[in-house]
Amino acid sequence: MSLNSAKYVLTQSLVSLKRNFWLSAASILTVMISLTIVGYSVFFLVNTSNIAETFESQVEIAVFLNDHLEASQITDLKSQIQQLEGVATVAVTTKDQAIIEFQESMGSDSLLEDLGGVNPFPDKITITTTDARLVEEITSQVSGLTGVEKVRYGQGFVEKLIVFTQWLRWVGIGVVATFACASFLLIVLNIKTNVNSREKEIQIMRLVGASKSLVRWPFIIEGIVIGMVGAILAVALVGATYTWLLQYIISTLSFLPVVSSQQFIINVLLLMVLGGAAMGFLASAFSVRKFLNL
Amino acid sequence: MIKLKNVSKIYPNGARALFGVNLDVAKGDFVFLVGASGAGKSTLIKLLYREEIATRGQVLIDNVNLVRMSSSHVPLVRRKIGVIFQDFKLLPAKTVFENVAFAQQVIGKSMKETRENTNTILDLVGLAKKKNAFPSELSGGEQQRACIARALVNKPALLVADEPTGNLDVDTSWSIMELLNHVNKLGTTVVMATHARYIIEQMNKRVIRIEEGKIVDDSIEGAYRIVT
Numbered sequence: 001m002s003l004n005s006a007k008y009v010l011t012q013s014l015v016s017l018k019r020n021f022w023l024s025a026a027s028i029l030t031v032m033i034s035l036t037i038v039g040y041s042v043f044f045l046v047n048t049s050n051i052a053e054t055f056e057s058q059v060e061i062a063v064f065l066n067d068h069l070e071a072s073q074i075t076d077l078k079s080q081i082q083q084l085e086g087v088a089t090v091a092v093t094t095k096d097q098a099i100i101e102f103q104e105s106m107g108s109d110s111l112l113e114d115l116g117g118v119n120p121f122p123d124k125i126t127i128t129t130t131d132a133r134l135v136e137e138i139t140s141q142v143s144g145l146t147g148v149e150k151v152r153y154g155q156g157f158v159e160k161l162i163v164f165t166q167w168l169r170w171v172g173i174g175v176v177a178t179f180a181c182a183s184f185l186l187i188v189l190n191i192k193t194n195v196n197s198r199e200k201e202i203q204i205m206r207l208v209g210a211s212k213s214l215v216r217w218p219f220i221i222e223g224i225v226i227g228m229v230g231a232i233l234a235v236a237l238v239g240a241t242y243t244w245l246l247q248y249i250i251s252t253l254s255f256l257p258v259v260s261s262q263q264f265i266i267n268v269l270l271l272m273v274l275g276g277a278a279m280g281f282l283a284s285a286f287s288v289r290k291f292l293n294l
Numbered sequence: 295m296i297k298l299k300n301v302s303k304i305y306p307n308g309a310r311a312l313f314g315v316n317l318d319v320a321k322g323d324f325v326f327l328v329g330a331s332g333a334g335k336s337t338l339i340k341l342l343y344r345e346e347i348a349t350r351g352q353v354l355i356d357n358v359n360l361v362r363m364s365s366s367h368v369p370l371v372r373r374k375i376g377v378i379f380q381d382f383k384l385l386p387a388k389t390v391f392e393n394v395a396f397a398q399q400v401i402g403k404s405m406k407e408t409r410e411n412t413n414t415i416l417d418l419v420g421l422a423k424k425k426n427a428f429p430s431e432l433s434g435g436e437q438q439r440a441c442i443a444r445a446l447v448n449k450p451a452l453l454v455a456d457e458p459t460g461n462l463d464v465d466t467s468w469s470i471m472e473l474l475n476h477v478n479k480l481g482t483t484v485v486m487a488t489h490a491r492y493i494i495e496q497m498n499k500r501v502i503r504i505e506e507g508k509i510v511d512d513s514i515e516g517a518y519r520i521v522t
Binding site: 002004005008200201203204205206207208209210211212214294 | 343365366369370371372373374377383385396397399400401402403404405444445448
């Protein structure tokens with residue numbers, strides 16, 4: 001395509017966008033909404049997975065022992081547990097230590113007397129694992145050992161978090177797919193309207209020997225522009241709110257392991273722009289193929 | 295310039311428009327196509343600028359067969375052919391100058407070349423003073439002149455016209471015919487479909503009469519016989 005033709009194509013795309021201003025605006029807005037949701041979903045999912053992983057790796061297994069075990073039996077148990085695969089550390093908290101710790105945390109030194117001299121705390125062994133996925137396996141093995149009354153770990157919480165993020169992922173994908181379809185269809189409709197409104201012009205272009213690409217490209221460029229403008233608006237919105245939220249979380253909820261890598265954020269935002277452009281291109285190319293008979 | 299060899303056209307709906315048409319038009323000729331409505335004049339005209347494709351036979355323009363041609367070559371062929379219509383087909387939102395310049399822009403001519411060629415051709419058709427007017431501000435004759443200017447601006451070797459005076463009064467029609475005659479004298483081959491008997495009788499050009507999809511008469515002297 002010559003420089004003159006390229007100039008013509010670009011001018012026509014912009015003229016067309018302006019001519020169908022409201023429809024173009026609607027298309028841009030839906031692209032923006034769908035990409036905004038994509039952006040937020042990506043950041044939300046990445047962060048929840050990150051949080052889930054961090055919490056998972058911090059899971060401890062608490063082994064409560066039968067009453068009246070001898071100290072030697074407890075040491076035996078401890079060494080047996082230490083030999084299990086995936087066990088990182090094993091720490092023993094005797095019932096005496098437990099009540100003292102509890103008393104200290106309550107700020108009282110007469111708790112044992114208040115309870116009538118009976119220490120309700122069992123002896124306890126705390127296990128940390130090298131891999132969160134081994135927690136269940138270790139738990140069931142430890143349950144079978146003699147002298148063990150019951151075994152507890154953050155039962156439920158980790159699973160719930162994982163299930164929640166998975167569920168969220170599917171909902172996210174569903175919502176994003178719906179909006180992506182809506183944007184696609186709106187761009188298709190937009191380009192179709194433009195093709196129809198320029199029917200006479202296209203007829204004359206064909207008659208005087210304009211090449212097919214010269215007739216098609218203004219529409220395709222227009223689709224790409226719609227996609228990119230929508231994407232840039234979405235990037236501005238998502239980028240600004242995410243960085244604001246990051247700063248807020250880091251200053252107030254510093255224990256939450258949020259993803260704050262600049263490179264990661266830039267990559268996501270760049271992908272959004274590319275996604276918008278690709279969506280615009282595909283939708284307009286589809287529309288041109290379907291509605292523009294050359 | 296134009297050679298039709300045993301050309302037939304049957305539309306997809308089964309309508310038979312042309313049968314076994316053979317035709318030779320030399321470079322620089324001026325040819326009228328006459329015949330009743332539905333005889334096949336418009337179909338023949340459309341075959342010439344490849345708006346329609348012959349079902350059988352060959353349509354050769356400058357020895358290029360339009361029947362067997364990849365669609366990517368069609369634009370190049372159309373640049374050699376100017377087309378004018380009864381209803382002008384001007385773009386209402388563009389001025390006369392823009393309408394004519396459009397034909398140059400879309401084949402990739404530079405702004406400078408476009409401006410020069412457009413001004414030259416508007417001079418030729420006598421619309422230089424109206425170049426900034428919109429089609430709605432022009433008379434029918436002026437609109438047809440603008441349409442002719444657009445058809446000629448790419449300097450085609452062949453000008454095809456489908457009833458170009460069909461919407462014009464007698465005086466205006468004559469002025470358009472004088473213009474077409476002038477263009478023909480400058481070297482452009484002209485093929486014109488028409489109903490207007492007075493034009494054919496006075497122009498004294500070659501007349502090809504089509505009836506029910508066949509050429510029934512080809513008179514070099516320009517005599518027009520009434521179909522009985």
